[in-house]
Amino acid sequence: MSGLIRLRGFIQAMTRLADADTSERAWLTEGADLLRGLVAQDDWLPDSMAEDGPTYRQYLLHCDPAERFCVVSFVWGPGQRTPIHNHTVWGLVGMLRGEEVSTEMVPDPAGGPMRPGRVDRLRPGEVVPVSADTYDIHIVENAFSDRASISIHCYGGNIGAIPRSVFDPATGAARPFISGYHNSAVPNLWDRSRELAA
Amino acid sequence: MSGLIRLRGFIQAMTRLADADTSERAWLTEGADLLRGLVAQDDWLPDSMAEDGPTYRQYLLHCDPAERFCVVSFVWGPGQRTPIHNHTVWGLVGMLRGEEVSTEMVPDPAGGPMRPGRVDRLRPGEVVPVSADTYDIHIVENAFSDRASISIHCYGGNIGAIPRSVFDPATGAARPFISGYHNSAVPNLWDRSRELAA
Ligand SMILES: [Fe+3]
Ligand SMILES: [Fe+3]
Ligand SMILES: [Mg+2]
Numbered sequence: 001m002s003g004l005i006r007l008r009g010f011i012q013a014m015t016r017l018a019d020a021d022t023s024e025r026a027w028l029t030e031g032a033d034l035l036r037g038l039v040a041q042d043d044w045l046p047d048s049m050a051e052d053g054p055t056y057r058q059y060l061l062h063c064d065p066a067e068r069f070c071v072v073s074f075v076w077g078p079g080q081r082t083p084i085h086n087h088t089v090w091g092l093v094g095m096l097r098g099e100e101v102s103t104e105m106v107p108d109p110a111g112g113p114m115r116p117g118r119v120d121r122l123r124p125g126e127v128v129p130v131s132a133d134t135y136d137i138h139i140v141e142n143a144f145s146d147r148a149s150i151s152i153h154c155y156g157g158n159i160g161a162i163p164r165s166v167f168d169p170a171t172g173a174a175r176p177f178i179s180g181y182h183n184s185a186v187p188n189l190w191d192r193s194r195e196l197a198a
Numbered sequence: 199m200s201g202l203i204r205l206r207g208f209i210q211a212m213t214r215l216a217d218a219d220t221s222e223r224a225w226l227t228e229g230a231d232l233l234r235g236l237v238a239q240d241d242w243l244p245d246s247m248a249e250d251g252p253t254y255r256q257y258l259l260h261c262d263p264a265e266r267f268c269v270v271s272f273v274w275g276p277g278q279r280t281p282i283h284n285h286t287v288w289g290l291v292g293m294l295r296g297e298e299v300s301t302e303m304v305p306d307p308a309g310g311p312m313r314p315g316r317v318d319r320l321r322p323g324e325v326v327p328v329s330a331d332t333y334d335i336h337i338v339e340n341a342f343s344d345r346a347s348i349s350i351h352c353y354g355g356n357i358g359a360i361p362r363s364v365f366d367p368a369t370g371a372a373r374p375f376i377s378g379y380h381n382s383a384v385p386n387l388w389d390r391s392r393e394l395a396a
Contacts, residue, residue, distance in 0.1 A: 011263055012263055012264065015263040015264060048383070060386055060388055060389070062263075063387070063388035064263070065209055065210055065213040065260075065262070065263075066210065066213060067388075070388070158388050158390070160388060160389055160390070160391060161388065161389070161390035161391065161394060163394065178390075178391045178394050178395060179391065180389045180390075180391030180392070181386060181388070181389045181391075183386055184385070184386050184389070185246070185383035185384060185385055185386055186383060186384055186385075186386045187382070187383055187384075188258055188379060188381055188382050188383055188384045189261070190258055190261035190265070190268070190356050190358060190359065190379070191258070191358055191359070191378045191379045191382070192356070192358070192359035192376075192378075193358060193359065193376045193377065193378030193379075194378070196359060196361065196376050197376060
């Protein structure tokens, strides 16, 4: 099966969930099931959405036109990591290639250093949720220092455009953060002429 | 205003029309009003979606995830034209840059040569509909032999994936046709980080 067919089917199924006014709880179960199906095979991500760079990359694969959800390819080069950050919306992380470690970070009410909380190590095919009900502040890093790792993320909004925060590990102080995306073009999932001619 | 903001707003408004279960008649009036707004300024089309080639180009700008409508940039190089073709779904053509001539082609029931019918010459900012109620079979050509012309088309489906026909001008004989698209990536309309930071 062509990879784009897989990604297109996933996005159409996610759109149907959005059209059904799915609750956050349902996104984190039904959406997780869909994402688990997507990352069960690593044969569909376009190469241009899998390239690492001098820092970790966030490539938008699809944004719902009403900005109800988005799908993003996160690429960690060897040893790369995010700053400590929050999301403010539900999220789903599905491991596609390599492994990553997500560490919850807990602010100290007294303004001292942030403390690590729950730690998840993700292996290919695994899906974990992020939300205010689980944890919203974390740091994510490539589990490997000698190769890239890639995970596919879904969020309950246009994550690249949501005003959120990064945090100083020494004090927990928040700084405004809008991540944007690294790509100015997203995959064209809609040219079915070759499938239809086959 | 950044061009991508204009295109994004157009696509969001078209999506709201689709969500309202708009009739074909309403698409051809309300959708036409939206498209007239989009082509009123020629400051928003990404250069990569405006390049001519050895034959006319069809660059997908957006496809609705449920394939209820799409938006395509058609680029005619100097003197280029389409074959005689049909659409099978409603369409809207908005002239962005240069001029084009659309000529209705009428089959001869006896299998003789097709005859030209209605002729439309489009100038920048103009929008015309295509549908079974107006005419569905036509040929489109660049009005100019010395420069490219570009029009923005909307259709009631994923036009690049719809099985339709091209016609032999001498006999009216139909041959199956699925146009596809020339681009493997579409513009990323969703990175609002620069707007939000401004
Ligand atoms: Fe995160
Ligand atoms: Fe046409
Ligand atoms: Mg919708």
